[in-house]
Amino acid sequence: MNETALLYNFLAVGGVLFSLGLVGFLVRRNMIVMFLCAEMMLQGVSISLVGFGRYHNDWGGQMLVVFIITVAACEAGLAMALILMLAQRAGKLDSTTWQDLREEGLPAYVDHEVPEESAADQAWPHLTPAGIEPPIDRDALAHRSRV
Amino acid sequence: MNPLLLAAADKAAGLTARDVFACPTFWALVCGVLGLWFVLPARFRFGNAIGSVLLAIAGGLFAFDLPLLGPRLDQGVFWLLAGVTLAASVCTISSRSPVYCAIWFALSLLGTAGLYLFQGAQFLGVATIVVYAGAIVVTFLFVIMLAQPEGHTMYDRISWGWFPKVFGVVAAGTLVGILTFMLGGLKDASTRPVSADAVAAADQRLQADAGILSDHHMANLGRHLFAEHLVSVEVAGTLLLAALVGAIAIAAYGKQASGGRQPPEGFAARIEEALR
Numbered sequence: 001m002n003e004t005a006l007l008y009n010f011l012a013v014g015g016v017l018f019s020l021g022l023v024g025f026l027v028r029r030n031m032i033v034m035f036l037c038a039e040m041m042l043q044g045v046s047i048s049l050v051g052f053g054r055y056h057n058d059w060g061g062q063m064l065v066v067f068i069i070t071v072a073a074c075e076a077g078l079a080m081a082l083i084l085m086l087a088q089r090a091g092k093l094d095s096t097t098w099q100d101l102r103e104e105g106l107p108a109y110v111d112h113e114v115p116e117e118s119a120a121d122q123a124w125p126h127l128t129p130a131g132i133e134p135p136i137d138r139d140a141l142a143h144r145s146r147v
Numbered sequence: 148m149n150p151l152l153l154a155a156a157d158k159a160a161g162l163t164a165r166d167v168f169a170c171p172t173f174w175a176l177v178c179g180v181l182g183l184w185f186v187l188p189a190r191f192r193f194g195n196a197i198g199s200v201l202l203a204i205a206g207g208l209f210a211f212d213l214p215l216l217g218p219r220l221d222q223g224v225f226w227l228l229a230g231v232t233l234a235a236s237v238c239t240i241s242s243r244s245p246v247y248c249a250i251w252f253a254l255s256l257l258g259t260a261g262l263y264l265f266q267g268a269q270f271l272g273v274a275t276i277v278v279y280a281g282a283i284v285v286t287f288l289f290v291i292m293l294a295q296p297e298g299h300t301m302y303d304r305i306s307w308g309w310f311p312k313v314f315g316v317v318a319a320g321t322l323v324g325i326l327t328f329m330l331g332g333l334k335d336a337s338t339r340p341v342s343a344d345a346v347a348a349a350d351q352r353l354q355a356d357a358g359i360l361s362d363h364h365m366a367n368l369g370r371h372l373f374a375e376h377l378v379s380v381e382v383a384g385t386l387l388l389a390a391l392v393g394a395i396a397i398a399a400y401g402k403q404a405s406g407g408r409q410p411p412e413g414f415a416a417r418i419e420e421a422l423r
Binding site: 076111 | 248294311
């Protein structure tokens, strides 16, 4: 296999993956999706590192990816604890609720229009009930049936 | 200085508009930027369909411009793995339900693990699946379950506004464009014919003594890690301990600060409404 071409291909894939994570981080408002995009950026960098490691026949590339996985795991644990705390105070995962942390002089972001959900989105699948209807359980009512 | 950088600087000096427009990667990036803009949240009625078509065209043009690997089967496997990874990543950033985002990200991690296995990094391939897809994504799903009781919320259907959307995708396209431009010297080097002896020597090196004592065995990763970078390993272990203690402390402090096990107003109201 052409090793230089392999390196080029892997750097290209890693670069595109990093850019996609960058776009997702800048555009999305859900704190968890923003964090997922940060993890995607780390994956892009890892692919480039493994590519370089193979090209130069050096174990250092893979070793750095092992450390990236370690640090990403630590970061995920702490970030999830913090995000849960923030979500418990605000009641939702929107990062707009914390926009008072912005720089001075910047205008607040206000939602001007919210797109309505189309009818197709709100058609959740229905299963035909089978058998005798069981008695209503209040605990089961609070259970989320959709994701 | 880096010869690649010098070659790219020389090429940039003599770059004309015609060269730029003749390059498939440029059109791939333009299509890709447009397609991404269509596919991101706050899209209109046919935004998803138009965006996916544009992204498919962009992917095809981009793959057309990549140098060939050599054996057909290797090329096909690489394109399949890279295609799965990038398609799943696009779906991650554009999906409107955060659970679907997490699941698409898990698929992207599978593609990444496949790419690691393709390159001979077997430990990393398995470690990515076990640690990233198996632990980190599952943690995300638990947090989504605890923090967002309903599915398509308002803030998942729109993004920050038109400015971050437009300039985010343009910045991403520019970044990939600059990267492929700077690596142009590498692409030229890859198309130069490789001598037959070099290929034979490389094949022989890869196939000779695949046992644990050879240079290419994965056990050498552990040797390299613990022999030459022992301090880094110890520091990483301490970091893990600090993160563990920190996460538990944050969770305990949060529970204490909110005065016990009272759910906040938002949650209580939602549960009441669901029970009604």
